[in-house]
Amino acid sequence: MSLVRHGAIGLLAAAPGAAMAQAAEGPSAAGSLLQVFVGLVAVLALIAATAWTAKRFGVMRSTGSSVLQVVGSTAVGTRERVVVVEVGESWLVVGVAPGSVNALMTLPRGTVPASSAAIVPGSFAARLQQLIEKRREK
Secondary structure (H helix, E strand, O other): OOHHHHHHHHHHHHHHHHHHHHHHHHOHHHHHHHHHHHHHHHHHHHHHHHHHHHHHHOOOOOOOOEEEEEEEEEEEEEEEEEEEEOOOOOOEEEEOOEEEEEEEEEEEOOOOOOOHHHOOOHHHHHHHHHHHHHHHHH
């Protein structure tokens, strides 16, 4: 019985060494699963950042239609816009909201006034220069 007892103790003493040798041989399944999960999260974050950037900077698809042109648009609410669309020889002023598009007014075709260039926000450098000049005036 003593011999059996010593044999069992010897097996238990050798078990941690065998487990460490197995861990040193290759990656565990949990480690591989964690690596795949982190990669998936990184790809999804990249897709979300790209979509946000495209929406933020107004990347629009070109329709290739010469009959219909968007002349300009402006936001009037969080999800509502007023859009001026050129169709042939007239401009349509259209209200766009989620789930609805309403014609507001029809105008004869005109030209975009020069004053609308002042409405368009400038570059960061131009805005910074304006702020610096305002500070100097005070």
